[in-house]
Amino acid sequence: MIPVDDSALVRFLDADGTFAPSPAAEPYREAVERIGDADLETFYRDMAVIRAFDVQATNLQRQGQLALWPPSYGQEAAQVGSARAARAQDHLFPSYREHVVTKIRGVDPIDIIRVMRGLTHGGWDPTDPKNGNTHIYTLVLGSQTLHATGLGMGLVFDGRCGTGDLDRDEAVIVYYGDGASSQGDVHEAMVFANSYRTPEVFFLQNNQWAISVPVATQSRSPLHKRGEGYGMPSTLIDGNDVLASWAVTRTALDEARAGGGPQAIEAMTYRLGAHTTSDDPTKYRTSDEEESWRRRDPIARMKAFLIGKGASDAFFADVEAESQALADDVRTRTNALGGLERDDMFAHVYSEQHPLVGEQRQWLADYEASFEGGAS
């Protein structure tokens, strides 16, 4: 692991939940102190509920119900803080692990399940307002950073940012990982974003591992420093501290939306689970390392903080009940998911009719029909 420069790190909550802002956190302190108790509880609720969903999905995969599951376990604070920092009009581009981000924006978690069960390559419609301008997952690493940048260019061209109206101006946030940061597309996205001053936040979740490859193989210098090379303000945060994630992302998004151009954030975090359910992390990392990060668990940290502030037992019991209800609901609905029609694969290849696709669809229908009603 690359040593973290603590003087640059924005952190509000210590691993034990004590409110102890780091020096770099000072500029954000006032905003964080203004967060009301209800919102603080929402942050906790988001994290705890999605963890229950994540554990349930992992179990469903183990039981053969899903082809694959990429757990978000351990990265909840980075995701909740940043997603809650986005305003309703903002556009979000996840990669494939941002389960809580999508849920916060309104995407039904069963839609992620449908992707991982092999029922769709998409899952939801980003143009449907109920999905909160959330784009679909992208499995080709880094690709989505360019799509986010292009959308940001469109916002600039249409004058949908930089007018000075924070409630209306739009911004974009794009999520990617430490491994993805090595992809050429991420570099090109940063070049385009800075050339066109897109209202965009590059949100890098450094969870220390790209499957089995440590971050040191991706970069010998701290990743947040790269942003500066492109001309972007770049900030390092403790990704396991939901308050730091919220405050820095809120500020960066607002600066971007106000015309300040793209911004970069590196969230120092850790995936406590496997990369996906096909992965065996015991082959490449030590239990000591995992244990040291488990002691920095973002949910336990927030819980301790809330208890210190006097949150009630009833609140935690309520979150527990909601978590259980979501997990149960997902299991029930997963089991109830139907199959696909053969015809579905021909349905959306093009928006306009394409004769080759039409002919092959018809051929398959006729071929299938030839078996019906008993062959001679």
Next chain:
Amino acid sequence: MPFSRAINAGLRAALAGSDRVLLMGEDIGKLGGVFRVTEGLQAEFGEQRVLDTPLAESGLVGTAIGLAMAGFRPVVEIQFDGFVFPAFDQITTQLAKLTNRHEGALQMPVVIRIPYGGHIGAVEHHQESPEAYFTHTAGLRVVSPSTPNDGYWMIQDAIASPDPVIFLEPKSKYWQKGEVDTSARALPLHASRIVRRGTDITLVGHGAMVTTMLQAAALAEAEGTSIEVVDLRSLSPVDYGPILDSVRRTGRMVYAQEAPGFTSLGSEVAATVMERAFYALEAPVLRVSGFDVPFPPAKLEGAYLPDADRILEAVDRSLAY
């Protein structure tokens, strides 16, 4: 009007017709593109409609995708055929599939203009025929105009298409002149066209090869052979109607292309014609192609590219059956 000016006029009409249309590319603004196809358009429509972008092909196509998501209709220029590959990932894994992955909820009206093919004596990676890579990818439409009139209309139709279109411009034709009828289009985007009537054999091809096929037909006529020539125009989907009609009349077919022959567009069209018009054929469908080697240095391109003689050799072989 020269072919390059015709495409320029088509782009101008599209830019004037909708302020959602954007041109993006390397050197397309002030310079007007290395082939000057976009000349004058930035001066007329401004730097925000005609963008001189950073030098990054994946970035170009990837951000065009995002712009389409924001409701624009980007037209991307790739400077030369050999430079499309850095963008290949964004084209084939993203652009081609996003409508499908969104189950139809999102359209991808992005046009990628690529000057392609040989005959200009250029240096390495400046004369390639990458069409099969794109025709092999579902979700893309691939077209190639071969005349100024088609250049003018097909670029507008491509921009109007809700689906991504790979727009292959035969670069050796940029200076070729021809009539442009700006009052009405002759054919829809995806129609093939019989450009010369004949009775003995059908020649099929696309792009710059159409001119070569017409030369071959003129030479053959002097020797008493009547050749019909079909311009594919649309490489995906292929409009088989006129081709099959023609083959049913002549009983013979030769496909001519600059691209290497192995697993090429010509292979696909030949196989399909044999499947659908088998009993009309007097001879197997033959292919005349570039060789299965990297496009050679310019001094050898004359040996690499099919010319009228190589086409006529295949015509003779077909007629000898």
